[in-house]
Amino acid sequence: MKRSSRLVSLTNFFLENPRQHRNLPYFSQKYNAAKASMSEDLDIVDQMFREEGLGYLKRTSGSAGGVMFIPESTHDNGLEFIEELCKELEDPIRILPGGYLYMSDILGDPKMVREIGRVFASKFSDMDIDVVMTVATKGIPLAYAVASFLSVPVVIVRRDPKVTEGSSVSINYVSGSSRKIQTMVLPKRSLQEGANVCIIDDFMMAGGTITGMVSLLEEFNANVAAIGVLAEADDEEEERTVEKYTSLVKISDVDLNTKKIQVLPGNFAANKK
Amino acid sequence: MKRSSRLVSLTNFFLENPRQHRNLPYFSQKYNAAKASMSEDLDIVDQMFREEGLGYLKRTSGSAGGVMFIPESTHDNGLEFIEELCKELEDPIRILPGGYLYMSDILGDPKMVREIGRVFASKFSDMDIDVVMTVATKGIPLAYAVASFLSVPVVIVRRDPKVTEGSSVSINYVSGSSRKIQTMVLPKRSLQEGANVCIIDDFMMAGGTITGMVSLLEEFNANVAAIGVLAEADDEEEERTVEKYTSLVKISDVDLNTKKIQVLPGNFAANKK
Known part of the structure; x- marks a missing residue:
């Protein structure tokens, strides 16, 4: 040849x-x-x-x-991508009742999802990661994108147990934003003891869901190697329950009256590896 | 250069x-x-x-x-992959109480998922597909894999509406296996009228979930271009409600007593493009 x-x-x-x-x-x-x-x-x-x-x-x-x-793409490439993402998220057409932001189109675009995965995987490239974990539903495509670059499997935490997954471990946790008690379930088979886990999710408000996943990992005697969230809410009134994480963007302000959205780069920008 | x-x-x-x-x-x-x-x-x-x-x-x-x-991989490459998949699925360790089969490890492997996506995308390569649709949760990674090869977006049908997705269309349908009434929801924004849709799911029993998705597409005046399921149950007592679909494997028999599983190639094998 x-x-x-x-x-x-x-x-x-x-x-x-x-x-x-x-x-x-x-x-x-x-x-x-x-x-x-x-x-x-x-x-x-x-x-x-x-x-x-x-x-x-x-x-x-x-x-x-x-x-x-x-x-492993460079930190600058990551920043460039994040800047574009911020601009795209600031489109007023995304505002939903209640001040939420429509992001399903971005999370539905395989190419976009792959790029987000590339940024996280590059950031976590030096870490010893055995598995990527996320919670159903919207974090799933991001978790697979990250995992494909890290070449590790994905495990999916559910809100409800499924008979097709065998016996499972479940925990109850308090949702940070709604203060409601919620449940998380992970099949016993899906995670090995001592595994180093990278947690990925699409959105973080006060951090209750992530904290729930961290507690679930304790039940499996597994370690949190890294935490990545696509977008975090910049809500100063809420006290964040998660300490060390990487966010790509920060939704800083959504004004329902003026239809203005402010989206800034997340802490990824500040922390060069 | x-x-x-x-x-x-x-x-x-x-x-x-x-x-x-x-x-x-x-x-x-x-x-x-x-x-x-x-x-x-x-x-x-x-x-x-x-x-x-x-x-x-x-x-x-x-x-x-x-x-x-x-x-576009060849039909023979597809068959070869399917044969391997059948062997892997016949491992008796996969048997769960109730005669279900544990497949989360296969669906959790990004490389495996990508290969499954490649087989479907190759099969549907000549079709005019605008979007891939699936229902939460396990079909999601497969849908993204197919969509990445077809270079189209993914829309995810949910069992419960989410405030962060805006107004939505919902339908009720009868689950084929349990005969229960269930709900499916798709955000209005996520699908355009007249779109040609490829439906992807991980598992098909009697076909109730797929039929539900087809009904939902009618509400959007969208067309079903193709249907792909990773595994179908070979249950002769059940009458299948879905007519035209492509399955990669057929779970033909799960014997709880002898711990024997028989998995055969699905109708993909019989229908060369």
Whole structure:
């Protein structure tokens, strides 16, 4: 196979298999090419991935050496994306009765969701994450997007148990905004003890839902490695119950009378890795 | 930029932007390369995509001509994947009380989900689909996977209305298996009149949920373009209410006593496009 064809195949391989380690002989054999040629190919792919802000190829030498694609866009790329997101969210057509913001179109766009996933996964790239967890319903696509870049599975917490998931652990928690008692359920099979978990959700008000997920993780003796929320409400009257999290945007003000919305970058912007 | 680097960049561009039309000058300008060179690059990418079963570059000539990546794996690749899936589902450890099958691990694996999406999207590739629809919760990741290959948005039907989605249309329907009356809700904003919709779900028993979604689409004057379910139950006593659908696997028998599960390929196998 010619180098040009190999490069197309290699690029697809790395993009489809992030964080999967392969040694050089694997590629030499797959493409029937000399090790030196393969090494040059990898240099070309690596350089281009870096230039395009997609991430890089992590190379290790020695007998167990090989290569792995780490998807990691830059902090600046993340900021640029967040700025666009803020503008899009400030469209007055999004205002719903009660001062809520319509975001289902953004969460319904697979490309948008993938970009949000890329920003979180890049931010959490150095952390040792075994699984991404979210609660039904709107956080689900975001959780999968993050998980696909981190190459880990997703577990979904439900509000109601399902017979098709077997025995489960449930907790009750107090919703921060409504002060109501709510339930969260996670099937026993879905999480291993000691797992390092990345919690992802679409929206955080006072943080009750996230706190609920953290409590649920305690029941599984699992660890919270990272918390990411797409949007947080900037409500100074509410005391936030969650301490360490990464938010992409902050919905700072929704004025029903003037139909003005103010959306600012979240704490992602302030905390360069 | 050298051809080798261009090929890495082009491959990533097409994989990230399926079904997005671009004309040749767009690429010539982006890479500062002659049209003839670009055309050769596209030939190389096209050939490799075909060889790897990823799809092909659809080229159109003339003044409005250009190129578009159509992700489309072959029917044989689909079958091969389905055979593996059947084997994995036949593991007796999956049996849950009541004869249900634990599938959350498969639905929680982003790579698996993506492959399922690829099979459906390839099957429905020639259809004119505007949007993918599913019902919360387990169909959601599958719907996004299909939608990402078709490059269309996803809308999620809920069992309960949410204040953050604005006014909505709801219907009542009879669940096929439990004969209970259930509710389905879709926000008014989320679907346009006349839209061609692809319905995706994880599991179909008698077909009540799918029939409910079809009825809901009638309220929006939208059309059912295609229906895809990952697994269907092979229950001869139940009369199926859904006529035309594509299933990847058929859960033919779950024997609680002998702990034997029989999973066969669904009707996808029988209907070559």
